[in-house]
Amino acid sequence: MARSTSIRDVAAEAGVSITTVSHALSGKGTVSARTRLRVEQAVERLGYAxxxxxxxxxxxxxxxxxFVSEEIASTxxxxxxxxGAQAEAAAHDHVLMIVDIAAGAFDDPRIDALIQRQVDAVVFASASNRVIRLPRSLDPARTVLLDAFDPAAPVPSVVPDEQDIAATAVRALLDAGHRRIAHLTVEGAGPAVTGRVEGYERTLVAAGGTPVVVRAxxxxxxxxxxxxxxTELFGPVSPGAADRHDAERPTAVFAFNDQMAMGVYQVAEERGMRIGRDLSVVGIDDLQLVAAALRPGLTTVALPHEQMGRAAVRRALEQTGALPAPQAPRAGVERLRGELVVRDSIGSATVTRS
Amino acid sequence: MARSTSIRDVAAEAGVSITTVSHALSGKGTVSARTRLRVEQAVERLGYAxxxxxxxxxxxxxxxxxFVSEEIASTxxxxxxxxGAQAEAAAHDHVLMIVDIAAGAFDDPRIDALIQRQVDAVVFASASNRVIRLPRSLDPARTVLLDAFDPAAPVPSVVPDEQDIAATAVRALLDAGHRRIAHLTVEGAGPAVTGRVEGYERTLVAAGGTPVVVRAxxxxxxxxxxxxxxTELFGPVSPGAADRHDAERPTAVFAFNDQMAMGVYQVAEERGMRIGRDLSVVGIDDLQLVAAALRPGLTTVALPHEQMGRAAVRRALEQTGALPAPQAPRAGVERLRGELVVRDSIGSATVTRS
DNA sequence: CTGAAAGCGCTTACAG
DNA sequence: CTGAAAGCGCTTACAG
Structure with missing residues (x-):
């Protein structure tokens, strides 16, 4: 921020030309060892950058x-x-410039006016994994999509592997002996909803279970x-419901995300079912505010958010040439896996049934 | 990102010198109306920026x-x-460059290396309202503190008005007729904990109540x-506790924040107390994930986060001269008030007692 | 191995 | 009212 020393000062201090200083510092030209040392000492003395x-x-x-983020506040x-994006950028001597746009406001002129010519490339981060159309003001050769996919544009894309993440959640339930596992989700045909349903069905069927999907x-x-x-899954409250041993009743629920899992906890409490004993629950996200705060703690699959930020930046850097392009050109879409975070919401099916 | 038209192209297109283009565009020199029009048309045709x-x-x-943020991920x-910061900056044709540092890592070299000379001023945002020491690499004349205060540095500071915010929360309870109101908080002597305790005590005492502060x-x-x-507040669980009409028992709780309020809900459930009937609760933060998700919805005081971001940027812009300095020099610390968000966790004291 | 010079795209005294 | 010129601090052919 303060006016500081320039390359000219360094040149004078070292008794060489500014060209030589530039060469010595960048390592681009050839400079004798002695000259280089003199330059480096001058830089040191002057605190030049x-x-x-x-x-x-x-x-x-x-x-x-x-970094164009859609509704950063709401996510x-x-x-x-x-x-993650920040750290990866810093590791390669880059810095992040952030523009936050309203949900869906892909034509926000700031994307054009402010980003244009001030940045080498753009990471465009969607608020949730979905299919979008790339804003026209963005150059496909200098853009990467994060948590989004545009089938019509040749843009690299980094997304969570929804199917694998769902499979991880379901497997946690299967491993505890559950087979009657319901999946609670919402309407919509986006990649997150669809991918998780598919991952759930495939994994459960492979284990001999029968899928039950309830959409709020x-x-x-x-x-x-x-x-x-x-509420829909468990039907109307009947007296003594908690005691009823319904052979059809699911022993476990795989919720679309931690927030929906929180709703499951509330219903369980209303009906006197204890989570982890009468009912096992697994979520997705590992939202600290929810997953860790619930009692008992919610077992969930953490999405690889930090990794996604890093991966997106890496791809952007490949576009600008700051990072070498991968030998084998990667697929357009990079899918990242999640990780199971074990807490106390899954009990063994044996105990559950007793 | 694409190589684009320069001022030279515009000059050629308009048939004038680049000096004239610059004057016409900046409004700094004097330019005839006709010339200005020609320049503007050329700009339009070429899409120059x-x-x-x-x-x-x-x-x-x-x-x-x-914008240096401390542990943005955790808050x-x-x-x-x-x-807020982003929007205010954009309104004045500025853009935000973000560097995220680890908690307490005020000596992170990136603050120095990356921010230095790339930005006009810095907003330094603490992860929570507290007293800090300004990083040495930051110029006090070009820095504003957000959610933090440094008694030793002459730096403008923007913080929530903790006392007023606590008073707002307590008043919501008083207005519903409560007088036996406890405050649940934590250890520590930071401005948030201390300010809220003071606001609580002052407001309650003025209304004739007796403060009860419990620190986890x-x-x-x-x-x-x-x-x-x-749990400490309500003492050991006794059989039939929910039915016991304890004249000493608080009818309402003011929690330090929404997350702590969530813990209060859990204790209430364990003891068969219904929130909003047997016990009223108010929090602070208006955390969507918590306040809106709880059942019943949590009445809480929203902190003016967006306003804080805006205010901090405004002050930074005053430092750089991009915004005129206020006539009457403001106090070093700007305190912003919160706003009550009414949901269903406060019932009238009359009903509560019945 | 070293350096003089051009030029990136603007703004700003200064002269006409 | 208009424009030629200098200069911000670097990098990069190019020449010596």
């Missing part, structure tokens, strides 16, 4: 990546994605949706 | 603000703060802390 603006002016490289995961009305997957879906 | 890098090079103004509010061990104000504090 190159002016990135001037460098950008000359090289047309900003060492800046744009509690955004933080981790940004941290609407597309918002929050606690209220979980409450609605669970 | 000035290169911000080149401008920065000349003027030593980047139109970029640094669910950070999103809103950034959205530790400084982490999460659901588990709320559970511990509420």
């Amino acid at each position: 190159p002016n990135p603006i001037a460098r950008a002016m000359r090289t047309d490289r900003r060492a800046v990546l744009g 509690p995961y955004a933080g981790k994605i940004i941290v 009305g609407g597309e918002v997957a929050d606690a209220a949706a979980g409450h609605r879906a669970a | 000035p290169n911000p890098i080149a401008r920065a090079m000349r003027t030593d103004r980047r139109a970029v603000l640094g 669910p509010y950070a999103g809103k703060i950034i959205v 061990g530790g400084e982490v104000a999460d659901a588990a802390a709320g559970h511990r504090a509420a």
Whole structure:
């Protein structure tokens, strides 16, 4: 921020030309060992650091990546994605410039006006995994999609592996001996809803179970949706329901996400079912505020948010040439797996049935 | 990102010099109406936009603000703060450059290396309202503190008005007729804990109540802390506790935040107390994931996160001169008030007692 | 191995 | 009212 020493000062201090200073510092030209040392000492004495603006002016490289986020405020995961993106960028001497747009406001002029020419490439992060159309102001050769996919544009895309993540959740239930496992989800045909349903069905069927999918009305997957879906799943409250040993009743629920799982907890409490004993539950997200706060703690599959941020930045850096392009060109879509976080919401099916 | 038209192209197209183009566009020199029109038309035809890098090079103004956030991932509010900061910056043709540092890592070299000379000023956002020491690499004349305060540095600071926010929460309870109101909080002497306790005591005493403050061990104000504090408040579970009409028992609880309030809900459930009837609760934060998801919905005081982001950026812009300095120099610390968000966790004291 | 010079795209005194 | 020129701090052919 303060006016500081320029390459000219260093040249004077070292008694060489600015060309030589530049060569010595960049390692691009050839410089004798003695000269290099003199330059380095001068840099040290003066506390010189190159002016990135001037460098950008000359090289047309900003060492800046744009990060367009959709409704960062509404997505509690955004933080981790940004941290990952940020860290990966920093590891390669890049910095992140953030523009937050309203949900769906892909034509926000700021994408054009502010990002344009200030950044080398753009990571466009959707608020949730879904299919979108790339904003026209973004150059496909300089953009990567995060948590989104555009079938019509040749843009690299980084998304969670929804099917595998669902399979991980279901397997946690299967491993505890459950077979009557219901899946609670919402309406909609986006990759998250669809992928999880498919992963659930495939994994459960392979284990000899019969899929039961309950969709709460609407597309918002929050606690209220979980409450609605669970209420539907268990049917009307009947006296002594908690004591009834219904052979048909699911012993376990795989919720679309942790928020819906929270709704399941609420229904269980209303009906006197104890989570982890009378009913096992698994979610997706590992939302700290929910998963760790619930009692008992919710076992869930953590989405690889930080990894996604990192991967997206890596691909953007490949586009700009700051990172070498992979030898074997990767597929357009990179799918990342999640990880099971074990807490106390899954009990063994044997105990559950007793 | 694409190589685009320069001021030279516009000059050629309009048949004038680049100086004249610059004057016409900036409004700085004097230009005839006809010439200005010709320039504007040329700009239009060519789709010209000035290169911000080149401008920065000349003027030593980047139109970029640094936003250093501490552990953005761990704070669910950070999103809103950034959205506010972002919007205010955009309103003044500035852009935000974000660097996320680990908690307490104020000496992170990236603050120095990346922010330095790339930004006009820095907003330094703490993860929670507390007293800190300004990182040495930051120029006090070009820095504003957000959710933090440094008594030793002459730096503008934007923080929530903790006392007023606590008063708002307590008043919501008083207005419903409650007088036996306990405050659940944590250990620690930071501005948030201290300010809320003071606001609570002052407001309650003024209304004729007697303060009861229960501190959960530790400084982490999460659901588990709320559970511990509420358990201590209500004492050991006794048979028929829900039916016992204890004249001493608080009819309402003011929790340090929504997460602790969640712990109160859990204790209430364990003891058969219904929130909003047997016990009224108010929190602070308006965390969507918690406040809106709880049943019944949690009445809480929303912190002015977006406003804080905006205010901090405004002050930073005043420092750089992009915004005129206020006539009457403001106090070093700007305190922002919160707003009550009414849901269903507060019942009237009359009903509660019945 | 070293350096003089051009140029990236602007803005800003200064002269006409 | 208009424009030629200098210069912001670098990098990069090119020449010596």
